[in-house]
Amino acid sequence: MSPDYYLYLSAVLFTIGALGVLIRRNAIVVFMCVELMLNAVNLSLVTFSRMNGNLDGQIIAFFVMVVAAAEVVIGLAIIMSIFRSRRSTSVDDANLLKY
Amino acid sequence: MSAMLLAAGSAPTHEAVVFWILAPIAVIGALGLVFARSAVHAAVLLALVMLSLAAFYTAEAAPFLAVVQVVVYTGAVLMLFLFVLMLVGVDSADSLVETLRGQRVAGAFIALGFAVLLIVALAGTLGSFHSHGLAGAQGEKGNVVAIAELLFSRYVFAFEATSALLITAGLGAMVLAHRERTAPRRTQRERMLERVQRGGAALAPLPGPGVYADHDAVDTPALLPDGSVALTSVPEYLQIARVDTRADAVDRELEAGA
Numbered sequence: 121m122s123p124d125y126y127l128y129l130s131a132v133l134f135t136i137g138a139l140g141v142l143i144r145r146n147a148i149v150v151f152m153c154v155e156l157m158l159n160a161v162n163l164s165l166v167t168f169s170r171m172n173g174n175l176d177g178q179i180i181a182f183f184v185m186v187v188a189a190a191e192v193v194i195g196l197a198i199i200m201s202i203f204r205s206r207r208s209t210s211v212d213d214a215n216l217l218k219y
Numbered sequence: 220m221s222a223m224l225l226a227a228g229s230a231p232t233h234e235a236v237v238f239w240i241l242a243p244i245a246v247i248g249a250l251g252l253v254f255a256r257s258a259v260h261a262a263v264l265l266a267l268v269m270l271s272l273a274a275f276y277t278a279e280a281a282p283f284l285a286v287v288q289v290v291v292y293t294g295a296v297l298m299l300f301l302f303v304l305m306l307v308g309v310d311s312a313d314s315l316v317e318t319l320r321g322q323r324v325a326g327a328f329i330a331l332g333f334a335v336l337l338i339v340a341l342a343g344t345l346g347s348f349h350s351h352g353l354a355g356a357q358g359e360k361g362n363v364v365a366i367a368e369l370l371f372s373r374y375v376f377a378f379e380a381t382s383a384l385l386i387t388a389g390l391g392a393m394v395l396a397h398r399e400r401t402a403p404r405r406t407q408r409e410r411m412l413e414r415v416q417r418g419g420a421a422l423a424p425l426p427g428p429g430v431y432a433d434h435d436a437v438d439t440p441a442l443l444p445d446g447s448v449a450l451t452s453v454p455e456y457l458q459i460a461r462v463d464t465r466a467d468a469v470d471r472e473l474e475a476g477a
Binding site: 121122123124125126127128129131132133134135136137138139140142143144146148149151152153155156159162163166167169170171172173174175176178179181182183185186187188189190191192193194196197198199200201203204209212 | 231232234235238242245246249250252253255258261262265268269272275276279280281283284287288291292295296299300303304306307318322323326327329330331333334337338341345348350351352353354355356357362365366369370374377381384385387388389391392395396398
């Protein structure tokens with residue numbers, strides 16, 4: 121089977137994740153959509169690694185996973201501290217810096 | 220194990236079957252993640268997408284990444300998401316008010332346009348591309364050993380930087396989640412003095428539940444020396460529901476015995 125299909129699937133998943141980031145208002149769900157985008161990129165990196173016949177793509181996908189884990193920890197801690205002070209996780213409610 | 224996975228991955232028909240079964244599931248799961256009302260449903264659907272991606276990794280001769288995907292993403296990251304969801308409150312529903320008018324429709328159009336752009340660009344470039352396969356890169360060593368050799372030679376600085384990043388992230392999460400105490404902690408002595416000044420019958424510990432021939436449960440009230448029921452011998456949350464009937468029963472039994 122040609123690995124091209126994985127790239128198409130990765131493009132579709134990335135777009136769905138971007139759509140979620142654009143239209144959802146709950147910060148946690150927006151964050152999950154960001155994770156979906158990172159996963160889609162990982163799939164394309166693994167596919168590129170296979171197409172090019174070297175393992176660098178897999179290594180970069182591994183680093184993406186590590187950075188995503190660190191990012192999730194910090195992001196969720198920020199969401200929690202915003203929730204503590206504003207009792208809300210909606211991205212529309214954190215608007216003190218507006219204008 | 221990894222050799223078996225590689226063998227399964229190199230068979231074109233097996234891979235096609237895996238792909239055409241799991242790709243629709245992944246896409247449907249991703250769409251469900253975007254359109255699910257409840258955040259918990261979204262998290263479970265995200266787990267579905269991540270697990271199908273792990274299956275794709277095994278089919279693409281990347282068993283190490285497949286295992287890391289299951290352990291790190293589905294195991295750790297997603298459980299962290301669910302943990303925070305439970306802390307924040309599961310019922311925090313999405314607000315349906317549009318702050319910017321027409322933003323959802325515009326977002327959907329932008330996403331659609333982006334998808335078309337991406338897929339057309341892929342279709343234009345991929346046709347002439349010849350795929351090599353990983354057999355040459357990892358040779359006889361297998362995937363895990365080949366990745367380890369690369370990770371600890373060419374990428375060793377990036378790897379060390381990653382450890383610094385993880386430590387910083389852990390510290391940052393601790394700082395962010397830490398809450399400073401606004402009032403000093405009350406000592407046992409202060410609480411004791413307060414109780415004595417309040418006075419009344421609350422100085423000593425509360426009386427235990429009553430012990431009778433047929434009842435000694437915590438909802439059975441004890442009796443005071445004058446024969447009346449001691450309400451403080453029953454926990455408050457039980458008093459609300461049951462102490463009346465149980466106290467009445469004790470009264471009735473006392474009368475019957477007398």
